[in-house]
Amino acid sequence: MNADTTQEPTTTRAPWQEDAGRDLVRSFGDRMALFVRGEGAYVWDGDDKKYLDFLAGIAVNALGHAHPVFVEALTAQASTLSHVSNYFATPPQLAMAARLKRLAGTGESGRVYFGNSGAEANEAAFKLARLHGRGTDRTRVLTLKGGFHGRTMGSLALTGKPALQADFLPMVPGVEHIDATIEALEAAMDERVAALLVEPIQGEAGVVELPEGYLQAARELTERHGALLIVDEIQTGAGRTGAWFGFQHAGITPDAITVAKGIGGGFPIGALITFGAASDLFFPGTHGSTFGGNALGTAVGGAVLAEIESAGLVDNAARRETQLRDGIAALGSPLVAGVRGRGLLLGIGLTSPVAKAVVAAAQEHGLIVNAANDDTIRIAPPLTIGDAEVADFLELFGAALATVSDALILEGAPA
Known part of the structure; x- marks a missing residue:
């Protein structure tokens, strides 16, 4: 042969x-x-x-x-002004920030930080939690087992999937992953917790919803213990669940949400949206992004959100x-x-x-x-x-x- x-x-x-x-x-x-x-x-x-x-x-x-809305917004903005850095403001940036605040229901006190992805939005949220605990013993950040918040080192630390972390140990310290039950949250919560970060639906875990009443209990417990409630709306935001944001189904007001994916309709953009007192935690020099919130991205994102709303x-x-x-x-x-x-x-x-x-x-x-x-x-x-x-x-x-x-x-x- x-x-x-x-x-x-x-x-x-x-x-x-x-x-x-x-x-x-x-x-x-x-x-x-x-x-x-x-x-x-x-x-x-x-x-x-x-x-x-x-x-x-x-x-x-x-x-x-x-x-057509996406194509027209991209073309029109690219022909005028794409990027000037965050030393300056642009009309599309201000307009999209105002729209996100309105859709999320932050009121006048809300603020928006723009990045380029969901992982970057969650990095900003992680920093927000650290700033909330700055100068105190609030060093604990709670997230849920099975949750997914990104693949950068900070957002990976927040992610409750040990298999994804294994090759990159040690993780950023201070994050604890708990079971997605009200009982586990009650047991974990104390005055040393800076923030709880949760997804309304764990998309990467198999589209797993939180237990009934979880977000309401999370809001009550975080308020009682002085911790922030941060909701990761990267997959669930921009109308995907039949509300503008998943937390709105629960009738609660978080301290911050992270958004990305659908808000750009294909253009890479992410954001951290803060509510109430959490809006005052960042101060100049504490965070930044060269491309975050540039005129091109926010023009497209604003047009996408406007079309979702009007249609x-x-x-x-x-x-x-x-x-x-x-x-x-x-x-x-x-x-x-x-x-x-x-x-x-x-x-x-x-x-x-x-x-x-x-x-x-x-x-x-x-x-x-x-x-x-x-x-x-x-x-x-x-x-x-x-x-x-x-x-x-x-x-x-x-x-x-x-x-x-x-x-x-x-x-x-x-x-």
């Missing part, structure tokens, strides 16, 4: 895959496709295959792809949740255990740990979704989706589930 016939078969890689493998850092693993254009809730790859995008850049593309997309997110829940249940797939989440941030629980297989099958059928963990499919489509996109999703997702179910049956595993 000659050598050629004994070689293992090889998989041909496209030139772009070779380029990505050679030139890009490996922290993201292999890229799943090469996308070249988008429109609305759809994207096309280099072979002109069309996909329904029900991930929207992980809850980023609130208006979908190439929305009624917050209400649309609430309406589409019911439609999607009912449609997913009607598929009757034995792989579906149920649906978690709120608005257009939903987690589809699976009866078997085959989420990655479902994602791969969905991509083959022309649908983009995400495996939040082994048994959860996360969907976070553009806020602009309508009946046609929902129907398209249900058809494609049903086909993907059937593909995986059939494969499991062939393997003799329960479907």
Whole structure:
């Protein structure tokens, strides 16, 4: 037998895959496709295959792809003024800050710090907590197990996922991760706590909601002990849950929130929004960002928020949740255990740990979704989706589930 016939078969890689493998850092693993254009809730790859995008850049593309409002705002601002540094102010920066304060309900006392990402917003929140405890023994910062707040060293310390931290120890000290229960919070809270940082829905943990009444209890306990309540709205903000911000469902007022993702609709921008006395904690020299809040980013972000508001997309997110829940249940797939989440941030629980297989099958059928963990499919489509996109999703997702179910049956595993 000659050598050629004994070689293992090889998989041909496209030139772009070779380029990505050679030139890009490996922290993201292999890229799943090469996308070249988008429109609305759809994207096309280099072979002109069309996909329904029900991930929207992980809850980023609130208006979908190439929305005229986004394109016009970017083009108009780029033709006048892009960046002048934070030694100076610009009209788009001031306008977006005022809009965020109004939408969040901070009142006149609120303030906005602009950065470039969710991780940067949470770094600013971490500093806010430290400033709150400055000169005292308030050195403890509480976050929740399973929570995700970013990958920079400060935001990673806040993240309640030991596996993500393992290669970067030691972490920034002072952070304690507690169970996401009211009982655990009651046991942990004392006068040495500077802040509690929580997500209304833990998206990266599998779209896991907080226990009923948790945010109300957190507000009462933090006020009683003099700690800040900071709500991470990076995935849940900008209307995604059927309210402008997730904390608003609970009817409470936090001391600060962090936002990013959807507020820029695809342009990198993040912000820390403060309420009440927390607005006076920062003073000149305590924090900064060269690009944060520049004219280009805030012009686009302001236009995206204005379109979400004027087009009624917050209400649309609430309406589409019911439609999607009912449609997913009607598929009757034995792989579906149920649906978690709120608005257009939903987690589809699976009866078997085959989420990655479902994602791969969905991509083959022309649908983009995400495996939040082994048994959860996360969907976070553009806020602009309508009946046609929902129907398209249900058809494609049903086909993907059937593909995986059939494969499991062939393997003799329960479907």
